[in-house]
Amino acid sequence: MAKKKKREGKTTSKIFDDHDHGICFDDAIDQIENYFLKKNLQFTPLRRKVFEILIRDHKPLGAYEILEALGRDGFSSSPPIAYRVLDFLMEHGFVHKIQGLNAFIACSHPNHSHSPAFVICRKCEKVAEVDEKKSGISFASPNIDNFEVEKTTVEMTGVCTTCSRAATI
Amino acid sequence: MAKKKKREGKTTSKIFDDHDHGICFDDAIDQIENYFLKKNLQFTPLRRKVFEILIRDHKPLGAYEILEALGRDGFSSSPPIAYRVLDFLMEHGFVHKIQGLNAFIACSHPNHSHSPAFVICRKCEKVAEVDEKKSGISFASPNIDNFEVEKTTVEMTGVCTTCSRAATI
DNA sequence: CATAACATGTTATAACATAACACTATCAGT
DNA sequence: ACTGATAGTGTTATGTTATAACATGTTATG
Structure with missing residues (x-):
């Protein structure tokens, strides 16, 4: 359980909180509601709840953490529940998967x-x-020798300012 | 088992075979041998075998596929064997993990x-x-607001020329 | 109000990965 | 050679992440 035990972290580093999360939260809920309304898609209680769980702390959560939260809130907490909703939200761009953490x-x-x-x-x-x-990152051309890129995954791992100040690695 | 059942694939698309794999294979073995020699690290039979398994077809393999191959070749095939060797080879840059496939x-x-x-x-x-x-991809500056990037993951998913020619999605 | 499409629920299991500890081999210093 | 440190491999058990398959409920529409 070396790299996957905890996901609490309360660091602050410029890049990590350059936004007012109260506004961010309300905005996000607004946007997702409008989007689904416009697209005639159902923003069901389950989907809303999953999105709220993710946006309220705005940190990556593993599927099973989301399931626990769902359980606490009276929803079913068997794995497919979370994965289906997450897939749905990802399809529509409201949730991303962080591959390096197996988290959403x-x-x-x-x-x-x-x-x-x-x-x-x-x-x-x-x-x-x-x-x-x-x-300063850029994928200039998503077309490489006629390979049509549909989706890109870009993750940069390192140590944030706060953590690097806090310890000597 | 939607996205993880098979890993055979025999497509050819320019980007996918712009090298002579016979040379590539020999070169790779050479390079890794020299590297370990120079660094005074052991290129043990197990490590060599894992690397050979990976380089011989030069396609991504899941850890358990590697384990099967190891088993066939008379090595132990319990999970930690593969993961340890893979970690070692990755540390030294001879193997990469493809996050999107959980493969190496x-x-x-x-x-x-x-x-x-x-x-x-x-x-x-x-x-x-x-x-x-x-x-045409470039991470220009790996430094973002003093965040020091140690490792980057970049994966582009899509459909290769051969596959897109072969079918109508 | 039927029915097709969508959404959720449930059980079981697959696929991926690590912990913990035992054993063996290699090598430096005495 | 002996001793102890380090590194490598083996083994069992278990943890973690994700999907298959199928049952049931709900919603939009004709």
């Missing part, structure tokens, strides 16, 4: 379609979704 | 230290390791 996180920029990139602190496991342009 | 692949460019990027066909699951520059 609410999208920080659901309004504009994007290829997300994530910065992950390996000590506190805090994750920031960064804008391609702001971060 | 021999490095195509072990000689120069690099941040690998992978192109993955979601139909045949063939994988190509691409050069950052050639592919």
